[in-house]
Amino acid sequence: MKRKVTLKQIAKELDVSISTVSKALRNSIEISEDTRQKVQAFAKLYNYRPNNIALSLKNRKTKTIGIIIPEIVHHFFSKVITGIELVANKRGYNVIVGLSNESFDKEVINMQMLANGSIDGFILSIAKETLQQQDYHHFTETINQGMPIVMFDRVVNEIPCDKVIVDDVKGAKKAVEKLIANDCKNIAIITTKDYVSVGKLRTQGYLEALEDHKINPKASLILKIEDKLLSDDHLDNLENEIEQLFKANKSIDGIFAVNELYAVTAIKLARKLGLEIPKSLQVVSFSDGVLSKHSTPSLTTISQHGQQIGEKAADLLINRLELDETDDEEEEVYETVVIETDLIERESTK
């Protein structure tokens, strides 16, 4: 077991100074062709690689991006990570992941663990608990210490940072308009409680679409689910609530669900109650995961392009990091990028 070789060891071995070795390896013109070759050969032989930590300390930057997300077992978030990792690697950065598990405390702790020099900047999506408590001091503090943040999907406007979001309102409108165009007359929405920002926005899109087509929204067609972590209890509860919805509103012929799970659950119960998809009930869902594509019937969805969101977020962050390097203190101006959604038609609509 040979430990990693350092400049110092090479220097001693070759009887030159550390500086000489360093310069030789970086092809400095200060070093004679002769010693340069000798050093490089030796370095290659012993498979020398500069120690990243030492470089980070010296350069005061780590070339590492911290990601904080609520959970990773989630198609959307893992797609985003894929996107982040893709451009991060391409631009010479690594990616370190922290999970908040939707908890405020874990979000704070994770950020503190990483903010002490381990990373150059954050890409994150806010935990539900944080959104509920509306306590954002850990974000502002991080930013005040000069560490840039890029938020995606679940964002809050008052934080000064770049943001990448999907146009939830517009996406929801697209979904509902599809149902309207397909002759649905009684369109229900299955959404989350309002404190989840995307749930609120999608509900808003639903209402706007109805309004645009002179349809009066009916409160009984709006089902807001308490969106706890997906325990089995929660699933039972979800099924009950949806079943009530159908039983209380026999005329429902269209459903807009704010996520896949709500959609497939609705379909399952609708079938149990004798409805045929898409003949007597059409369904459109937000979020474009594996369920949409592979369940039967496959779901017509509003695709969020998670990977693209990740790529954009990473580019924004790295751009800012590498811009900060050159000109120091200009007035910071932050960008909010909106990633357009697409309607992907599958079997759950006519």
Next chain:
Amino acid sequence: MKRKVTLKQIAKELDVSISTVSKALRNSIEISEDTRQKVQAFAKLYNYRPNNIALSLKNRKTKTIGIIIPEIVHHFFSKVITGIELVANKRGYNVIVGLSNESFDKEVINMQMLANGSIDGFILSIAKETLQQQDYHHFTETINQGMPIVMFDRVVNEIPCDKVIVDDVKGAKKAVEKLIANDCKNIAIITTKDYVSVGKLRTQGYLEALEDHKINPKASLILKIEDKLLSDDHLDNLENEIEQLFKANKSIDGIFAVNELYAVTAIKLARKLGLEIPKSLQVVSFSDGVLSKHSTPSLTTISQHGQQIGEKAADLLINRLELDETDDEEEEVYETVVIETDLIERESTK
């Protein structure tokens, strides 16, 4: 924008030495109660946190674990990460993620990026391309440099490291035995080509189960899919091959699929051909993802307990890291932990 405060700044501000500040903060008895309080108050005021990178350099360990997995948009792998992150955080470690995207080159590059001091050890699952090429030099080199590796799920025996695997053979046997017990007479398997180790092992389990019950395996009932990354082309191809399988073997009444996707695709095509699930065709699948639970009919599966695998892998790695600290060179003896699978019965079997 106040930069992060360092020991040096505190020292200057309070007109003491850096050493004094450091000791005061760590409650050394060398320091008088008086100055200790002064320093600690000042540090708290300015929200001092030791710089992680500097600590890493000094201690020659980073308290960070590197994970290399083929892809992250995958229920099993993200479950494993959840498990790793859980125990890593609990034990004071961070987690840095690299994706190989099933490519040998990306696997090597990612490992090199991280092995230069950024992390203390690896947890990884081998890329398909690497398995195919059987080139494992990057693993042995890493280990030779004194950096421990824990492999999970896709492992190779000849590498000296701890491993966490599921008993694929036994799991597959459980699945097939369930079908046999449910009176299936013609059980087909949909699996991957043999170079994917888990595919091979599950096929072996299928054969063993048949043999145990004196059933002669029929080559025509064994469908081996070329398991490229899931492009849409690949999906079409998958459907074709499965359709051929059904058409050529009308008597199939049981299917064992090595993953969810194969299972739901098979169900979809079986229905198209007029088969009823589970009445005339029963299906059991490996892997316990979101499709199994929420598609209709839900799938009877062999659950792999991804999170548990991650937790175990992290514990093994950290144990080894913290053991290396104390007694240096004893004979390394490596462990292979087998995580038992469970049969989870749902609607796709009687």
Next chain:
DNA sequence: TTACAAAGCGAAAACGTTTTCGTGTTAAAA
């Protein structure tokens, strides 16, 4: 009063780099 121990603190090294600046040697120009 002298000697000595304890208390309180600082200097410096170490982790592994990069880079600036200084210095000695050699060859070319005066």
Next chain:
DNA sequence: TTTTAACACGAAAACGTTTTCGCTTTGTAA
């Protein structure tokens, strides 16, 4: 022969810690 410039290299600082060791001051015992 003397001056100068180019060349090749080394010393040292810096990044932010922790820790060992040594030094000064004070109080106490002889």
